[in-house]
Amino acid sequence: MTRRAVVIGAGLAGMLAAAALSDAADEVIVVERDDLPDGPEHRRGLPQGRHAHLLLAGGLTAMEDLLPTTSPRRLLLDAGAHEISLGSGMIGHTSEGWYRRWRHDGPTMLACSRALLDWVIRGAVLDHTKTEIRRGQVTGLMGTADRVTGVRYIPATPSESDSDSGEMELDATFVVDAGGRGSRVTHWLEHLGISDIPERTVDSGLVNATRVYRVPEGAERFPMTIVYADPYSGRPGRSGMILPIEGGRWMVSLAGTRGGEPPADPDGFLRYTLALPDPIVGRLISGAEPLTDVHLSRSTHNARRYLEKARDWPDGLVVLGDALATFNPVYGQGMSVAALGARVLRDGVHGLEGLASPGLARRVQRGAARSVEAAWAMAVGQDVWYPDTRGGRPTAADRLVTRYSRRLNKAATGSYPAAAALWDVSSLVSGPERLLHPTTLLAVANGALLPPLSEPPLSGAEREVLRGLDRTATG
Numbered sequence: 001m002t003r004r005a006v007v008i009g010a011g012l013a014g015m016l017a018a019a020a021l022s023d024a025a026d027e028v029i030v031v032e033r034d035d036l037p038d039g040p041e042h043r044r045g046l047p048q049g050r051h052a053h054l055l056l057a058g059g060l061t062a063m064e065d066l067l068p069t070t071s072p073r074r075l076l077l078d079a080g081a082h083e084i085s086l087g088s089g090m091i092g093h094t095s096e097g098w099y100r101r102w103r104h105d106g107p108t109m110l111a112c113s114r115a116l117l118d119w120v121i122r123g124a125v126l127d128h129t130k131t132e133i134r135r136g137q138v139t140g141l142m143g144t145a146d147r148v149t150g151v152r153y154i155p156a157t158p159s160e161s162d163s164d165s166g167e168m169e170l171d172a173t174f175v176v177d178a179g180g181r182g183s184r185v186t187h188w189l190e191h192l193g194i195s196d197i198p199e200r201t202v203d204s205g206l207v208n209a210t211r212v213y214r215v216p217e218g219a220e221r222f223p224m225t226i227v228y229a230d231p232y233s234g235r236p237g238r239s240g241m242i243l244p245i246e247g248g249r250w251m252v253s254l255a256g257t258r259g260g261e262p263p264a265d266p267d268g269f270l271r272y273t274l275a276l277p278d279p280i281v282g283r284l285i286s287g288a289e290p291l292t293d294v295h296l297s298r299s300t301h302n303a304r305r306y307l308e309k310a311r312d313w314p315d316g317l318v319v320l321g322d323a324l325a326t327f328n329p330v331y332g333q334g335m336s337v338a339a340l341g342a343r344v345l346r347d348g349v350h351g352l353e354g355l356a357s358p359g360l361a362r363r364v365q366r367g368a369a370r371s372v373e374a375a376w377a378m379a380v381g382q383d384v385w386y387p388d389t390r391g392g393r394p395t396a397a398d399r400l401v402t403r404y405s406r407r408l409n410k411a412a413t414g415s416y417p418a419a420a421a422l423w424d425v426s427s428l429v430s431g432p433e434r435l436l437h438p439t440t441l442l443a444v445a446n447g448a449l450l451p452p453l454s455e456p457p458l459s460g461a462e463r464e465v466l467r468g469l470d471r472t473a474t475g
Helices: 012-021 057-066 072-078 114-128 185-192 266-274 280-285 334-349 360-383 396-412 416-426 432-436 438-446 460-474
Strands: 004-008 027-032 082-085 090-094 108-111 131-143 148-155 168-171 174-177 199-202 207-214 224-227 238-245 249-256 295-297 302-305 317-319
Touching: 004 012, 004 148, 004 168, 012 027, 012 057, 012 114, 012 131, 012 174, 012 334, 057 072, 057 108, 057 334, 072 108, 072 114, 082 238, 108 238, 114 131, 131 168, 131 185, 148 174, 199 360, 207 266, 224 280, 238 266, 238 280, 249 266, 249 280, 266 280, 280 460, 302 360, 317 360, 334 360, 360 396, 360 416, 396 416, 396 438, 416 432, 416 438, 432 438
Parallel strands: 004 027, 004 174, 027 131, 090 224, 174 317
Antiparallel strands: 082 108, 131 148, 148 168, 199 302, 207 249, 207 295, 224 238, 238 249
16 A cells, blocks of 8 residues: 655645655655745745745754755755854844854854745755645545545646546545645544634734845845844834845845834835834945835734644644744744654654554644744743733733743843853754753843943944945935
8 A cells, every 4th residue: 555645735844744754655745725936936825935034043953854865054055045143143132232242153043035945945855755746725634533544635727636526535644734824724623523622823913024135235244133122111012134145135024013013115114124222224224225125914923723732633644834833923933843843743753653653643743732832932922012912911920931031131141151041942952941951040140241232243344334334325
């Protein structure tokens, strides 16, 4: 009997799931509703694709593990992605002050357009695994509450269908739903008799606005720059970042919670950057050449399906990526959490008797939920503090955690051990337990050992670049 795996969705989570299954299955078929581009271009089914994305260190390591015969890191760097050190390669302004840049690099992350990342990873999976992509819209799951046995889908080419309804059935030993935030998996499970799945949404009303600029001459090596929002001021959160991407471009992404949304018009976009808690983003782009219009997106809430809590779970089904949990994109966690979930899947199918192994799907689903937990706590733990957030207000536990995290952030502006702990957790290299390690607790207790910075931590050359850009903007 052919061991066939079917993956719903050819986004990043779906392609990494296909890689995870490729050694255990005889064939892997990915069903994708969108017409996929032939190059690094935006696709309609990914509304957040035009905004800034970061591949965190934890997610990058998981991708390397999933594709051991090639190096996603090297492929992305060769395609123009930028490698950024959290310790020395970025400038960050927070409500607690400026982060310092240390001699130690710390974890690194990759920065590029989402279109480039998806294209490179999709190509790597197709080239190095036995995976094929079929165009079509999945309409349901086949099987029972005990076992999923395939999917029903409507092919993009109607002549392929062999039924009056236009649907086709695709048998599978194992199915992964990586269909994104629009997944209908809970509806499909109800048809199988599973309906006790808790869900939660926390919506700060965040709006993203992004515009791409040509990197000004002389600023090619200027660090990634972020002005973080302040969740604790009682006012709407406003943030902005400059992300270096392929092709000698800056992707400038703004984000504002309910009541502080960035505008879509070019003049308002620039004014917004200059009115952030520090105007450095606006100073850098005031004289830069814009290459695109301003793109706005509002689908930014945190949403989670607690599938691991269902009383019964069918063998042969796992849900990963945004179909399992979506995060406020300002925290940059979604792609890395998807990669970590796919690695849990790969580890689950290795060493077992096969994809049909009883209980395999439930074990993987619970493992994927653990990969979600730290990122969810980080995102929701901040979003609940913004005014008019829907779906949650700070609890007593939130207040306790927030007091500690604010002290950690303050210490991180002038203490290397505190900064290192913060990097490890925020980049998903370590779990939250890293924050309770004795060295971290001592660093938080000691606080910032160096005085706060009164200006961005720029080198002499970078300071001259900023002054030159100021002159260009006013000249």
